[in-house]
Amino acid sequence: MNKQWMQFTDEIKDMYKKDFVSLHEPTFNEKEIEYVTDCVKSGWVSSVGSYVTRFEEDLAEFVGVKRAVAVVNGTAALQVSLKVAGVEANDEVLMPSLTFIATANAVSYLGAIPHFVDVNLETLGIDPIKLKAYLESIGELRKGELFNKKTGRRIKTLVPMHTFGHPVAMDDLLAICEEFQLILVEDAAESLGSYYKEKHTGSFGKVSALSFNGNKIITTGGGGAILTNDDKLADYAKHVTTTAKIPHKWEYQHDEIGFNYRMPNINAALGCAQLEKLPAFIEQKRMLVNKYEALVDNLAGVKLFKEPDGCKSNYWLQTLILDNNNNRDDILTFLNNNGIMSRPIWKPLHMSDIFRNSPRSDLYITDILNKYVINIPSTPIKEV
Structure with missing residues (x-):
């Protein structure tokens, strides 16, 4: 994996002040x-x-x-x-x-x-x-x-x-x-x-x-x-x-x-x-997405998913959309091996043996997103 992804992991660790950063933790006091x-x-x-x-x-x-x-x-x-x-x-x-x-x-x-x-x-x-x-x-x-x-x-x-x-x-x-x-x-x-x-x-x-x-x-x-x-x-x-x-x-x-x-x-x-504390959590998450946007600018073929027009999102999980020049599983392996907990989107349910006989429409976009979506650490932090 190239230097850009190593820099990405180092900056996330620095942001959270941790050597291992989980996907989403509760915040109590x-x-x-x-x-x-x-x-x-x-x-x-x-x-x-x-x-x-x-x-x-x-x-x-x-x-x-x-x-x-x-x-x-x-x-x-x-x-x-x-x-x-x-x-x-x-x-x-x-x-x-x-x-x-x-x-x-x-x-x-x-x-x-x-x-x-x-x-x-x-x-x-x-x-x-x-x-x-x-x-x-x-x-x-x-x-x-x-x-x-x-x-x-x-x-x-x-x-x-x-x-x-x-x-x-x-x-x-x-x-x-x-x-x-x-x-x-x-x-x-x-x-x-x-x-x-x-x-x-x-x-x-x-x-x-x-x-x-x-x-x-x-x-x-x-x-x-x-x-x-x-x-x-x-x-x-x-x-x-x-x-x-x-x-x-x-x-x-x-x-x-x-x-x-x-x-x-x-x-x-x-x-x-x-x-x-919910209003503060939301504000912290919106600050976090701005920080991630700057970090993702350094990654080739990667886009940070942003809230739809006319909406205000809580940004529960920060989301990367990869292009077809990036291998999702290679990136997941690299991030998790280097202390950045990340995961793919859920396996689409029509691919599950449990629901394989359920009725369905054409699922073209679902199948695409399954290959190219990654969630990265999203715990709200007071200062980013």
């Missing part, structure tokens, strides 16, 4: 210790407690939705979002193949079927032009619902995912949902703090899902949230994630098969502290 300690001292550490309520209320206010329901992880949040939106067994759910496997797993948990569509180079998310043409080709509206003419199954939902925190073209996707009678459920797992035309991601869907895994822009250790502007759906989400238990002072009665998915109070305490 006294505030997290204060809130978690208070939670432990209160004795209310499980799924009931003041921090859960506070976290849900603060989160809903930050995103700009009426309700947030905190749960154990982002996958659970998406599964329940799909369930309360009306997805049933044997329905098809449109989603990018270029996403983490949790998106497809959440669909599969409901007995529904992932249906993969292509992305574009502008957002790394679903391509609305290709999607519209594809649905015109394979879709058929019957009594206000869309059916796949090839499989005979109902296509119920569209699940856009904001890749690495970069918002997709929501106006175009909402128009497609209206035209083809689809319900929009956002996978906003990576995009807390990102805005499409000054409106927060996760506030466009009928229901949406966030993740607070340890590598996200803020973390609750493990956790997620369901977002919606529909009080009835929020109440149902809270009910079904609390084992569908009918409220009573002492009796245990359940009115359907539910899930034990509620976020523990101790995790919510951590989340409250993290949420207070």
